[in-house]
Amino acid sequence: MMYSNNDKISIPQMVNISILTMIGIGVLTLPRRLLEEAGTDGWLVLILGGLVGIVVSLTHGYIVKSFPGKSFFQILSLTLTRPIAYIVAIYTIVYFIGMTGYVVRLFAMIIREFLLPRTPPQLVIFSVLFVSLYLVREGIEVLGRMAEVIIVPLTVVILALFIISWGNAEVSNLLPVFQTPFVEIIKAVPFALFSFLGFEVLLIFGGFVDEPVKSMKVGPIAIFIVLLAYLILNASTLATLGAQQTENLIWPLVGTFDTIDFPGAFIENVEVFIMGVWIITVFMTMVPLHLAGTMLIMELAGGKEYNYYALLPLPFITLLSIWDDSIADVYENLGSFSDYTAYGVVILIPLGIFISTVMKRRKKDKAA
Amino acid sequence: MGFWQKLFGKKKKITKQEDIPPTKSIDKNLEIIKEFFKDCEDIVYREFTIGEGGCKAAVIWTDGLADRDLLNEFILEPLMMDARKVQPGYKEIKNNLVKFVEEKTLVTADIGEAETINDAITQILSGESALLIDGSDKIIVIDSRGWQSRGISEPETEAVVRGPRDGFTETMRFNTAQVRRRIRDPRLKLKHHQVGERSKTDVAVMYVDDIVNKNVLKEVEERLNKIDIDMIIDSGQLEELIEDEWQSLFPQVQNTERPDTVASALYHGRVAILVDNTPFVLIVPTTFNMLMQSAEDYYERWDIATIIRILRYFCIVIAITAPALYVGITSFHPQMIPTDLALALAATRRGVPFPAVVEALIMEVTIEILREASIRLPGSIGSTIGIVGGLVIGQAAVEAGIVGPLMVIVVAITAIASFAIPSYNLAIAVRLIRFGLLFSAAAFGLYGIMLAILVILIHLCSLKSFGMPYLSPFITFVQDSSDLKDTVVRVPHLAMNKRDINAPKKEKGRLDDHQEEDFDIEDNIDEKK
Amino acid sequence: MRKQIILWIILTITIALTGCWDSIEIDQRGYVMSLGIDKYEIPPPGEVVEEEDGPEEDGDMEEEAAVPTAARIPEDSPRNRFSFTYVIPNVEFLVGESENPNIVYNTVGQNLYSASRILTTRLNKQVFFGHMKVLVIGEDVARDAHMFREILDAIERDAFISRRISVAIAPGLAREVLEVEPLVNPMTGQFMADLFRNKDRSPRSGGGIMGDVLQDLHRWGNAVIPRAIAGEEDIKVAGSAVIKDYRLVGWLGEVETRALEIIRGTARPGGLTVIHESQDDEHIVPVDLVYLSSKFHLDEDSDTIRIKAEFSTDGQVEQFFFDPQHNLLEPQLIRELEALVCKKLEKEMLTTIQKLQKEFQVDVLGIDHYLSKYHPGLWAEVEEDWQEIFPNIEIEVDVSTRIRRVGLTK
Structure with a gap:
């Protein structure tokens, strides 16, 4: 039924938001990073990382399910007492703002490289943040609809492009398999888990899901779909470019599409078109993170209107995004910053909530 | 809904006239009425006596709105002539004359009584006639409406090749009849409202009782009641007053001239709002998808209809983005187009002194001027001027070196594509959006186009029409996948066994329980054998 | 609301007017x-x-x-x-x-x-x-x-x-x-x-x-x-x-390049001319060939590295001789032609391989590629010294040709 009230999203919409949040900046570098970590056995790492991700996201889903309709901050206050809740919430805000800044910065950089070499990157940052602000002000419901509208055409276009790129693929490039020692694969799993970052938005948006009972499904479904997408992407890149070359390119995915050559088509160089499609996916990564940060800030401040609170993180995001000078610094500083804070938000905090919930439930059982 | 008060709440100056009850004296009543109708020379007062030696009476009507033949034959003749010829005489029924007249003398189809003089006046102005009888404080209102009206003709804005040719007219009653003819169901309900402090325009709300979405119906009633305005001339005004977001470029209410479209909408649980004096009927709630459909889609073969619908969506994309893409690609990313084309473009554009965006603006504005002008031009030469103007100006502009030849092609295709959008009000929105995209493409190339498309998408996602999200069913296609059957594709009618998004969930099945049998056409044939 | 609209308009206009850094x-x-x-x-x-x-x-x-x-x-x-x-x-x-x-x-x-x-x-x-x-x-x-x-x-x-x-x-x-x-x-x-x-x-x-x-x-x-x-x-x-x-x-050279392309499996269709000798005459027979596949096999039993390369091609006879005596529908004749094609191809390939192994001492045949994919264990041993090992490995060539079409005449 369509007549949903304000600020409610359906489970499929939540899944779509999660998928789009996960797929974004990382896809361009993913094949290279996987090669660096585990050679041609990267797919194994991906699958393991996806499995770990599914387990972690199950705890997220469980938390949302146990506190239907409650916001993240309310859950925190209920389980971890109020003072700790404040600290944890601020930490989470820092994480979301940091992630947004990271995404925005890389976005501006890649746009500059492929589309607008002379336009000041600050302008790209401002313009995309403005559009992001517009969507954040409209709230979670519009985000949910947006995700659902976008996902099908996006999938069709991307799949079509991949299928075209298979014309140049050499399947034997995927070989050899099972050559990397098992220990190294295990070591690479945390990295693979990070390429699935984004599913943690369920924690923040969980309070708006219309059927919280089903929220355990969200993470696994979303991660599974993203895993499939990543596997296709990784295999296509490897098959078209070969391992050694993939390792040498900063954004190998774009290189994959650069090999597409279909005479008679209206588009000659596909990579510009790819960037156009990619803008949408990155935008849909940025907005949920921005919105999640905004929501937490709003709740801490006790506000009700998105309009002004959505503006609050903007200066921080902008500052973060123009902090580093070179692309190498960005991947080094911002990248590792968001990686380390992510441990806390994705694993430690949910674990804390989970344990305290279980303990409280035990107590209750004993009392009863 | 707060902004209604903001907009119209302040000027609550018009003091409502007090209700004046009619008196027993006909002269007094006439005097009051005549005072109201001072300087209204199209009001006719016919004073006479009823029957042989009877009492004074008068009939009042508006000339041109009431049917004179009806007045002569069925009101004046019975009261004046027949009353003298037949029993009982005036004296016998002197005491309950009014009742006798109402029940036994007036042979018209519909009569009523007006409680107050003000009421009677409104009725007279709507084409009814008022009968005043001396000694009675009741005013009998006789339905004598019968004005000149345009006959039913083919709707011009929504012409179809195949399908019914009748369109709505300016008279609401004919319109409701046309809808009723298509829905022989007692559950089709019709409720009247009068909107407009002065115009007192009749507004009818039609819906099918058991399949309508009650929330929408409630919302419609509420919004209609909240309207505070002096007059409504066309449903366009009403549309703006009741729609959710009047700042938006996108129409959130569908309008149609076609009774079959209205009937089909009603069958799917939507609400139709008919306004007197206009052939355009409003249908709510409206989604983007509905504005992209034409009535003919349902009458043509389903596969062809599907392809045409896909074509239409393709057209709207062209109509929005084509000039922007031209600017973005030629001046930002020429590597996107094939080398031969790029070189040819560079060669033909060589002498053009303007940047691509100015070039595009010149041609776009020209075509908009042509389009606007051709509406004013008389029908016979309008199309000629359109074609000649387009061809001649395009050709001359290229030769003069103001624009490149490809630009002319782009602009022409864009203009044609925007005419492929079935709904005119959506098409004009698209025309405007195109310019926004053009500017953002001029600033940021493809990146600008993508940003602008995102803004449009966000806006579309945030819109609602009477509680229904504007982009449904695309935004919930996972749960409501059956609603997709009538969107970009149109599946065969046999497969469309569900009502669309408008109907409440429990009322979704169209053929309810007996659908199973109906579906096995082959079995039926076998049985006949 | 009004302020917002004005703000947007100003923003759009300024960006549209000033922002064309990349517009050429x-x-x-x-x-x-x-x-x-x-x-x-x-x-x-x-x-x-x-x-x-x-x-x-x-x-x-x-x-x-x-x-x-x-x-x-x-x-x-x-x-x-x-x-x-x-x-x-x-x-x-x-x-x-x-x-x-x-x-x-x-x-x-x-x-x-x-x-x-x-x-x-x-x-x-x-x-x-x-x-x-x-x-x-x-x-x-x-x-x-x-x-x-x-x-x-x-x-x-x-x-x-x-x-x-x-x-x-x-x-x-x-x-x-x-x-x-x-x-x-x-x-x-x-x-x-x-x-x-x-x-x-x-x-x-x-x-x-x-x-x-x-x-x-x-x-x-x-x-x-x-x-x-x-x-x-x-x-x-x-x-x-x-x-x-x-x-x-x-x-x-051109012929060597063709041989190399066939070995690498990237050759596009092309022709080859063989000379068919019968009892009394010699005929020039051009054959149009489609190179179907090229496969390497490592001989695992041998101590040294022995590579067996297998190729298969598909062909059509383009010209024979204007003489009603001949019958190209005779399988025997076709077999002979096939053998000639195989022989010629094998010879060309071996010459090319020889040249690459002995003269240039460089592996552009794709054997390194093959080994690294299908025999990663062996490859790990030889990768470092491949430059030295390659000239000494044994490469066998085996071509199989099927002539499937002979044109319109017998």
Whole structure:
């Protein structure tokens, strides 16, 4: 039924938001990073990382399910007492703002490289943040609809492009398999888990899901779909470019599409078109993170209107995004910053909530 | 809904006239009425006596709105002539004359009584006639409406090749009849409202009782009641007053001239709002998808209809983005187009002194001027001027070196594509959006186009029409996948066994329980054998 | 609300009016269709060629453009390392307003980027590589591993230069190839691009796609690149250059190139002519062949590395002899022809392999590739010394041919 009230999203919409949040900046570098970590056995790492991700996201889903309709901050206050809740919430805000800044910065950089070499990157940052602000002000419901509208055409276009790129693929490039020692694969799993970052938005948006009972499904479904997408992407890149070359390119995915050559088509160089499609996916990564940060800030401040609170993180995001000078610094500083804070938000905090919930439930059982 | 008060709440100056009850004296009543109708020379007062030696009476009507033949034959003749010829005489029924007249003398189809003089006046102005009888404080209102009206003709804005040719007219009653003819169901309900402090325009709300979405119906009633305005001339005004977001470029209410479209909408649980004096009927709630459909889609073969619908969506994309893409690609990313084309473009554009965006603006504005002008031009030469103007100006502009030849092609295709959008009000929105995209493409190339498309998408996602999200069913296609059957594709009618998004969930099945049998056409044939 | 609208309008207008940093009209760009790269050489004294700027200035002006009219002899300065040839199609020629199909610019410079920058001082257009089709590298550059690698990196790093451009190596100067105006299509860049793209082309030159060449070079620094030879009024792309350790080590002839392409499994359909001898006569029999597959097998039992290469082809007899006596429907005759084709192919391949193993000692056959994928264990042992091991491995060739069609006559 369509007549949903304000600020409610359906489970499929939540899944779509999660998928789009996960797929974004990382896809361009993913094949290279996987090669660096585990050679041609990267797919194994991906699958393991996806499995770990599914387990972690199950705890997220469980938390949302146990506190239907409650916001993240309310859950925190209920389980971890109020003072700790404040600290944890601020930490989470820092994480979301940091992630947004990271995404925005890389976005501006890649746009500059492929589309607008002379336009000041600050302008790209401002313009995309403005559009992001517009969507954040409209709230979670519009985000949910947006995700659902976008996902099908996006999938069709991307799949079509991949299928075209298979014309140049050499399947034997995927070989050899099972050559990397098992220990190294295990070591690479945390990295693979990070390429699935984004599913943690369920924690923040969980309070708006219309059927919280089903929220355990969200993470696994979303991660599974993203895993499939990543596997296709990784295999296509490897098959078209070969391992050694993939390792040498900063954004190998774009290189994959650069090999597409279909005479008679209206588009000659596909990579510009790819960037156009990619803008949408990155935008849909940025907005949920921005919105999640905004929501937490709003709740801490006790506000009700998105309009002004959505503006609050903007200066921080902008500052973060123009902090580093070179692309190498960005991947080094911002990248590792968001990686380390992510441990806390994705694993430690949910674990804390989970344990305290279980303990409280035990107590209750004993009392009863 | 707060902004209604903001907009119209302040000027609550018009003091409502007090209700004046009619008196027993006909002269007094006439005097009051005549005072109201001072300087209204199209009001006719016919004073006479009823029957042989009877009492004074008068009939009042508006000339041109009431049917004179009806007045002569069925009101004046019975009261004046027949009353003298037949029993009982005036004296016998002197005491309950009014009742006798109402029940036994007036042979018209519909009569009523007006409680107050003000009421009677409104009725007279709507084409009814008022009968005043001396000694009675009741005013009998006789339905004598019968004005000149345009006959039913083919709707011009929504012409179809195949399908019914009748369109709505300016008279609401004919319109409701046309809808009723298509829905022989007692559950089709019709409720009247009068909107407009002065115009007192009749507004009818039609819906099918058991399949309508009650929330929408409630919302419609509420919004209609909240309207505070002096007059409504066309449903366009009403549309703006009741729609959710009047700042938006996108129409959130569908309008149609076609009774079959209205009937089909009603069958799917939507609400139709008919306004007197206009052939355009409003249908709510409206989604983007509905504005992209034409009535003919349902009458043509389903596969062809599907392809045409896909074509239409393709057209709207062209109509929005084509000039922007031209600017973005030629001046930002020429590597996107094939080398031969790029070189040819560079060669033909060589002498053009303007940047691509100015070039595009010149041609776009020209075509908009042509389009606007051709509406004013008389029908016979309008199309000629359109074609000649387009061809001649395009050709001359290229030769003069103001624009490149490809630009002319782009602009022409864009203009044609925007005419492929079935709904005119959506098409004009698209025309405007195109310019926004053009500017953002001029600033940021493809990146600008993508940003602008995102803004449009966000806006579309945030819109609602009477509680229904504007982009449904695309935004919930996972749960409501059956609603997709009538969107970009149109599946065969046999497969469309569900009502669309408008109907409440429990009322979704169209053929309810007996659908199973109906579906096995082959079995039926076998049985006949 | 009103404030918001005004804000948006102002924002849109300012951005639209000011923001066109990247906007260059399509006719304002100079589309470099082909680029030639040569090593800079001091012209013999007395010959007036190019001008060179003595005093050093800062920034981009450091490299100096070669203005043909100025008569100064360039010194052998460390900045003048490359000589670049840009071929830009003349758009006026396209609309028939000019006689010259190409505008050819020569620039001397230290690297590609600054040479292109310096070109803008002589060209009223923006140099644009987005439509580049062909890269021709002069023999001297290719023979210098350091310079060759510089150029390769510059090409790969540039976001505008596609990976689909064709690359060729010219014996002699690249400039000479690019300055030819072919009769068929005088726009050299276009002509060469079409030449590379020609689907019906005989497999006498390698694919020459930049992306593939880069892929090969990234692996172990070995590759084959097609050879482009300048003629009077045409350009020929045939034969290939063998690159070993990022350096040109020698040339393969056309027949050898074909054999190599078949071994690598990248050969496009092409013909082969065999001589059929019967009791009384000799017939020339051209056979059109489609190269179906090429497979390597490692002989695991042997102590040394033994590779067995298997190929299968599919053919059609194009010509026999105008004589009703013959019957090509006789299976026996077909078998004979097949055997002849196999023999000839095997011989060509073995010669080529021999040449690569003994003369160049470089593995461009793809055996390294095969081993690393299918026998990673063995590959890990030999990878380090592959350069030394390769010349000594045994390679067996086995071709199977099926002639399936004989045309319209018996």
